[in-house]
Amino acid sequence: MKPSHLQWLGDKRRLANFFGFANLFSYFHFLKIILQIKLLPDEGQAASLVRTIQQANMCCNSISEIAWNQKVFSRFRLHKEVYYSHKSVFKLSAQVVALCIGKVADAYRVDRKTKRIFRPKGSITYDNRLLSFKEIPFPFGLSVAD
Numbered sequence: 001m002k003p004s005h006l007q008w009l010g011d012k013r014r015l016a017n018f019f020g021f022a023n024l025f026s027y028f029h030f031l032k033i034i035l036q037i038k039l040l041p042d043e044g045q046a047a048s049l050v051r052t053i054q055q056a057n058m059c060c061n062s063i064s065e066i067a068w069n070q071k072v073f074s075r076f077r078l079h080k081e082v083y084y085s086h087k088s089v090f091k092l093s094a095q096v097v098a099l100c101i102g103k104v105a106d107a108y109r110v111d112r113k114t115k116r117i118f119r120p121k122g123s124i125t126y127d128n129r130l131l132s133f134k135e136i137p138f139p140f141g142l143s144v145a146d
Contacts, residue, residue: 052092053124056100059090060118063104068115075105095129 041049063082067073072081078101087097103125107116 050121052096053122054120055090055092056096056124057118057120057122059086059092059097059100060104060122062086062090063100064107064116064118067104067108073105073108073112075102078105093130095127096124099125099127099130 039049063078063086066082067078070081072078079098082101083097086092086100087094090097092100103118104116107118
């Protein structure tokens, strides 16, 4: 006896495999939602965020100086050269230092003929490893340098 149409649709994985869409199904099954939010920090929190941004951009400038002087522009080689020293000097979290290395490597990917300099209050990336967002009535966590 053949399974009915509804029984066949009940097992989504088997259906996806039947049509050869297993990878596509897995992609959509774990789809992430991206939010654009506006922070409304108090004065102390705002000062901490600004210090974190300034520290991260100072770290980027230092990494850029090393990359330019040593002509090392790949993310992997830069990470090997600067990660531990910059993590201890700038007192940033491991993920922020890794994102700074990536920011510098991406900047030199576009053009290696000019040295890159980052603005003191230039943007930094906050991804899901630095930012945690719980339910609406509760605050969320944000990694800062302090």
